[in-house]
Amino acid sequence: xxxxxxxxxxxxxxxxxxxxLAARPGGTRITPLFAADPARAERFAAHLxxxxxxxSKSSIDDxxxxxxxxxxxxxxxxxxxARLFAGEMVNVTERRAALHMALRAPAGAAMRAxxxxxxxxxxxxxxxxxxxxxxxxxxxxxxxxxxxxxxxFATVVTVGIGGSDLGPRVATEALSIGRSDTxxxxxxxxxxxGHAFADTVKDLDPATTLVLIASKTFTTQETMMNAAAMxxxxxxxxGEGAVAHHFAALSTNLSAVAAFxxxxxxxxxxxxxxxxxYSLWSPVGLVIPLxxxxxxxxxxxxxxxxxxxxFRDAPLRRNLPVLLGLxxxxxxxxxxxxxxxxxxxxxxxxxxxxxxxxxxxxxxxKRVVLSGEPAETDTxxxxxxxxxxxxxxxxMQLLHQGTRVIPVDFLLAAEPDHNRPEAHxxxxxxxxxxxxxxxxxxxxxxxxxxxxxxxxxxxxxxxxAPHRVAPGERPSNTILFxxxxxxxxxxxxxxxxxxxxxxGCLWGIDSFDQWGVELGKxxxxxxxxxxxxxAPAGAHDAxxxxxxxxxxxxxxxxx
Ligand code: F6P
Numbered sequence: 001x002x003x004x005x006x007x008x009x010x011x012x013x014x015x016x017x018x019x020x021l022a023a024r025p026g027g028t029r030i031t032p033l034f035a036a037d038p039a040r041a042e043r044f045a046a047h048l049x050x051x052x053x054x055x056s057k058s059s060i061d062d063x064x065x066x067x068x069x070x071x072x073x074x075x076x077x078x079x080x081x082a083r084l085f086a087g088e089m090v091n092v093t094e095r096r097a098a099l100h101m102a103l104r105a106p107a108g109a110a111m112r113a114x115x116x117x118x119x120x121x122x123x124x125x126x127x128x129x130x131x132x133x134x135x136x137x138x139x140x141x142x143x144x145x146x147x148x149x150x151x152x153f154a155t156v157v158t159v160g161i162g163g164s165d166l167g168p169r170v171a172t173e174a175l176s177i178g179r180s181d182t183x184x185x186x187x188x189x190x191x192x193x194g195h196a197f198a199d200t201v202k203d204l205d206p207a208t209t210l211v212l213i214a215s216k217t218f219t220t221q222e223t224m225m226n227a228a229a230m231x232x233x234x235x236x237x238x239g240e241g242a243v244a245h246h247f248a249a250l251s252t253n254l255s256a257v258a259a260f261x262x263x264x265x266x267x268x269x270x271x272x273x274x275x276x277x278y279s280l281w282s283p284v285g286l287v288i289p290l291x292x293x294x295x296x297x298x299x300x301x302x303x304x305x306x307x308x309x310x311f312r313d314a315p316l317r318r319n320l321p322v323l324l325g326l327x328x329x330x331x332x333x334x335x336x337x338x339x340x341x342x343x344x345x346x347x348x349x350x351x352x353x354x355x356x357x358x359x360x361x362x363x364x365x366k367r368v369v370l371s372g373e374p375a376e377t378d379t380x381x382x383x384x385x386x387x388x389x390x391x392x393x394x395x396m397q398l399l400h401q402g403t404r405v406i407p408v409d410f411l412l413a414a415e416p417d418h419n420r421p422e423a424h425x426x427x428x429x430x431x432x433x434x435x436x437x438x439x440x441x442x443x444x445x446x447x448x449x450x451x452x453x454x455x456x457x458x459x460x461x462x463x464x465a466p467h468r469v470a471p472g473e474r475p476s477n478t479i480l481f482x483x484x485x486x487x488x489x490x491x492x493x494x495x496x497x498x499x500x501x502x503x504g505c506l507w508g509i510d511s512f513d514q515w516g517v518e519l520g521k522x523x524x525x526x527x528x529x530x531x532x533x534x535a536p537a538g539a540h541d542a543x544x545x546x547x548x549x550x551x552x553x554x555x556x557x558x559x
Contacts, residue, residue, distance in 0.1 A: 008369055008376055008508055014071035015333055015377055021064050022334035028059045028405075029473050030439050046318050048310050050414075050482040051491060053320050055327045057439045058407075058475040059335070068326040071506055072316055080505040085312050087113040087122060087273070091512035092370055098512045100278035100497070101308040102126045103270070104301035104490070113273040122273060129283055133268055136248070137289045140210065141183050148242035153210040155185045157200060158287040159226045160214030164250075165190040166358050167280025167493070168214070168287050170351040171300060174489050175292040177348040178418060184210075186291035189230070192222035197229050206237035206246070213249045214284045216276050218256035221524065227260065250283040275512050277358045278497060296486040303490025311498040321495055325502030327477060331407045332381050341399065342385030344411040345431040346484055352411075353385030356496055362514045363500045369508040379507045389430045399438060400470050408476040410435050411492070413484045431478075441472020533557045 021027055034040050034056070044056035044065075060068070072078075084090050087097040097113040102122035105111050107130075111123040139145040143152045158168055169188045176182045189200045201209075211230045215223045234246045248266040249257040252274075257267050268283030280288070281301060289297035311321045331337040340360075342353040364380035386394065388410070399406050412431045416424040447468050451461045479495075481488050504511030530538050530548060533555075537545055 008371075008373065010076075011071055011074045011506070011508065012376065014067065014074040017067045018064070018071065018330065018334040021067055022059070022330075028335060030057055030059050030475060031473065033059070033061055046320050046323050048307070048314075048320055048491070051320070051488065051495075052478075052480045053323060054478040054480065055323060057435055057478070058327055058330065059473070060327065060330055064330060064334070065326075068330060069316060071329065072322065072326065075506045075508065077316065077322065077502065077505050080501075081312065084501060085111070085308075087111060087119065089114050089116075091275070091510060093510050093513045093515070094272075096512065097122075097273040098275060098278070098501070099273040100275065100281055101305070103130075103274065103281035104305040104308065104494075106305070113271065120271070122271070125271065126282075129268055129270065133283055133286055133289065134294055136268075137286070137294050140290060141293075146245075147207050147210070148238045148245040149207045151207050153184065154208040155187060155204055156210045156212060156287050156290045157187045157189055157204070157230065158212045158214050159189045159223055159230055160212075160250075160284065161190040161220060161222045162358060162362075163276030163279050164214035164216060164220075164223065164284050166351065166355040167277070168285045170349070170355040171280055171285065171288050171489060171493070172291045173351055174348040174484065175288070175296050175300070175486055177350075179292075182292050184291050186287050188287075189226050190222070192225050194229075197226060201230075201233055206234050206242075209234070209246065210290070211247050212286055213247065213251070213257075213260070213262070214286075215250070216252050216270075216272075216274070216279060216284070218249070218251045218253035218260070221521070248286070250286055276514075277362055280493070292486075299486035300490035303487035304494035305490075306487075307491045307494035307498065311494075321498030322502050324477065324495065324499040325506065328381070328407075328499065328503055329506050331475060332379075333377050335405065336378070337405050337407055338378070338381055339404070339406045340381040340383050341391075341406050341408045342383060342411070343388045343391055343408055343431075343434070344385070345388040345427050346411065346413055347387050348484060349411065350387045352492075353383065355493070356385070357383045359496055360500050362517070363511040364504050364507065364509060365516065366504075366507075366509040366511075370510055375507060375509060377507055379509060380503070388434065389427065392430065392434065396434065399474065400441075405474055407474075408435070408438065410476055410478045412478065412480050413482065413488075414480065415483045417483070417485075435476045435478055437470065437472075438474040438476055439472055441470040441474070442468070443472075444469050 026032060041054065041056045044060065045052055045054040084098060085101065087099045089095050090098050095116050099111060099113045099122045102111040103126045105123045105126065107123065107127035109123040112119045113122040140153055146152055165188055172186045187200050189196055211234065213223065213227045231243055234242050243261060244263055247262050249260065249262045250268050251257050252270055252272055254267060254269055268286060270279065270282040274282050281304060311319060316322045328340065342356055344352050360383050361380050366379050367375055369375050399408065410431050412428060444465050447465050448461055501511055526538060529535055531552065537548060
């Protein structure tokens with residue numbers, strides 16, 4: 001573990017206090033806390049209806065919890081939360097509100113987004129566009145909107161990347177895996193890699209394929225190239241006139257969409273107070289109701305809104321996103337953990353870690369605070385994850401016995417949506433066992449006893465004992481809920497969105513911009529023409545120049 005670091009003025013003392021608490025003798029141990037407090041499991045957990053966040057398997061005791069709330073007070077978390085919901089421009093570098101909550105708010109909810117020159121009714125705008133989306137979805141499902149040949153659409157392909165891909169994809173998958181009642185098949189084309197395009201269309205019939213171009217900016221290179229490829233695929237098969245029938249666009253950049261040739265009734269818009277990684281609730285998520293039905297999409301929005309209301313109104317000490325954020329800060333800043341693992345014991349959430357990687361790392365992967373000064377604390381940990389139980393047979397070895405401590409979030413539904421209860425019990429047993437094993441570990445003394453009882457020779461026991469010791473005292477949260485229905489999916493995604501906002505506030509950074517991705521985009525734009533056969537080399541470092549030359553030499557392409 002790395003050393004905890006000092007923080008900027010207002011929160012510096014609070015961060016230092018956390019580090020001091022973690023540095024107490026035994027300050028990172030968990031099991032003694034259970035021995036000392038029979039009520040720990042109840043006291044270090046919070047609930048929203050059937051949804052439970054159990055953070056008792058952490059080294060946070062009462063004084064650490066108080067210190068975390070002292071940090072929240074020092075960072076004015078309550079003031080930040082109020083400004084966020086008031087639609088203030090909390091994205092300070094881009095002068096934008098972060099009001100994705102308005103997308104799931106009921107029509108008529110008073111939510112205004114502040115703009116540089118005024119404000120607008122974000123809830124009303126969202127409701128209006130939602131009504132248009134619903135009308136379109138119903139027209140597609142009923143066969144009133146059909147392809148150029150008059151055949152009904154069977155497949156919807158979403159072309160988009162980053163937030164215009166991951167959120168819609170995780171939601172669509174979570175709500176359709178294992179179900180046979182979904183109205184349309186969904187595919188996603190994100191990577192500019194031509195193999196991805198080939199794989200997306202390989203067994204599709206253009207006559208029954210609806211294409212959604214999802215891009216907030218409508219300038220993203222990968223998406224624009226894939227949109228052109230899809231357009232060519234439709235036009236080659238059905239004629240140029242078919243494009244108007246087979247395409248819709250989801251964007252804030254209405255003029256660029258018009259230039260692409262998509263008619264305004266097929267364009268679903270949103271505003272720049274919706275960040276890309278929060279856009280699945282906007283028209284960018286149009287694939288979700290097309291693929292799983294409007295009612296499930298609406299239930300997802302309702303679930304997210306219930307988490308919004310909880311985050312907005314619940315006292316900090318019972319507030320799930322606040323607690324999840326504070327526990328993460330304890331691990332990142334007091335214990336110096338550099339990573340965070342997400343283990344959803346639910347195959348339908350197989351892309352959830354990928355979505356969270358963007359939500360968390362693009363939001364909080366920052367090195368300066370709002371003033372522009374260097375952050376004195378570590379910020380976002382590196383996220384990774386896989387569905388359980390698969391992860392147990394790949395990287396969990398390192399979590400149990402590696403040299404680094406990696407906190408885990410376990411996610412588990414109590415009830416499955418299949419009729420094999422024994423399989424679900426096995427899944428759940430593994431989730432509980434992994435969390436318990438990480439915390440309890442297995443001591444050398446116990447192992448020696450067990451091996452001796454099994455009749456192992458003393459020399460063999462000496463040889464194996466150190467390899468078999470699991471140190472334990474490794475932290476995890478468990479997020480348990482009744483069922484992974486659309487409502488709960490919405491709650492879960494919103495829970496993590498708000499957790500990220502909480503942590504951004506505590507670290508004093510802008511969670512809603514993403515300047516770090518720009519340089520690579522610029523350089524790629526410059527290198528692209530150099531890769532044309534015969535094109536002159538640009539000015540690069542020696543390594544890049546040599547690699548570009550070798551790449552061109554290895555290709556058969558001619559000028
Ligand atoms: O490159 C990062 C990013 O800007 C993300 O923030 C965004 O979700 C993604 O690209 C796609 O952007 P767009 O929706 O504008 O195509």
